[in-house]
Amino acid sequence: MEANSSLVQTVLKWPLPQIREWLDGLSIGEPVDGTHFNWHGFAYALALRARQERSLGWAHIALLVYGVLAQRHSDEEEYSFSLSEMSLRAWMIAELGEREGDFVLDSEPIVGWVQRLTIMPREEAAHWIALGDLRAVPIEKLRAMRRLKNALNLLAHALPKTNVEQKHPELVPWLQFRTRLP
Numbered sequence: 001m002e003a004n005s006s007l008v009q010t011v012l013k014w015p016l017p018q019i020r021e022w023l024d025g026l027s028i029g030e031p032v033d034g035t036h037f038n039w040h041g042f043a044y045a046l047a048l049r050a051r052q053e054r055s056l057g058w059a060h061i062a063l064l065v066y067g068v069l070a071q072r073h074s075d076e077e078e079y080s081f082s083l084s085e086m087s088l089r090a091w092m093i094a095e096l097g098e099r100e101g102d103f104v105l106d107s108e109p110i111v112g113w114v115q116r117l118t119i120m121p122r123e124e125a126a127h128w129i130a131l132g133d134l135r136a137v138p139i140e141k142l143r144a145m146r147r148l149k150n151a152l153n154l155l156a157h158a159l160p161k162t163n164v165e166q167k168h169p170e171l172v173p174w175l176q177f178r179t180r181l182p
Helices: 005-013 016-024 039-053 056-072 075-096 108-117 122-130 139-161 169-180
Strands: none
Touching: 005 039, 016 056, 039 056, 039 075, 056 075, 075 108, 075 139, 108 139, 108 169, 122 139, 122 169, 139 169
């Protein structure tokens, strides 16, 4: 199945309301009119435009697409789409400030993601790091710690514009520990 890059380029030239209307008639992640559509590239371009224009509208659509793509995949791909989604969310919060309940500017989706990625106690992570040789750490533990570090770094980027530390004091030790994670 050939990718329809010209359709992606065409859609990206449309005004925001037209893109919203177009998306309403589609299943995100599925072919468009029987042809492969580069949803990942589309979400990336939307996120880039959201950053360039500091636009909540463009960010909303990008987050929507990334979120659906993450739900449709598992493990590495799901994590990659979620990382892109949360990266845009953290950037927008850092630029525009947090707004509780807002689809784009609420930090709770990032917090929830960090909490889902926290699959081991901090003491266990410290134990693995204390070994001094990452080759001795089981790959699944190493991967889990790296994913958590990436998530914590995104949360830390948005932190100055949020109340996360007050609302979720259990994350403060992890935020302080994150630089030690591999």
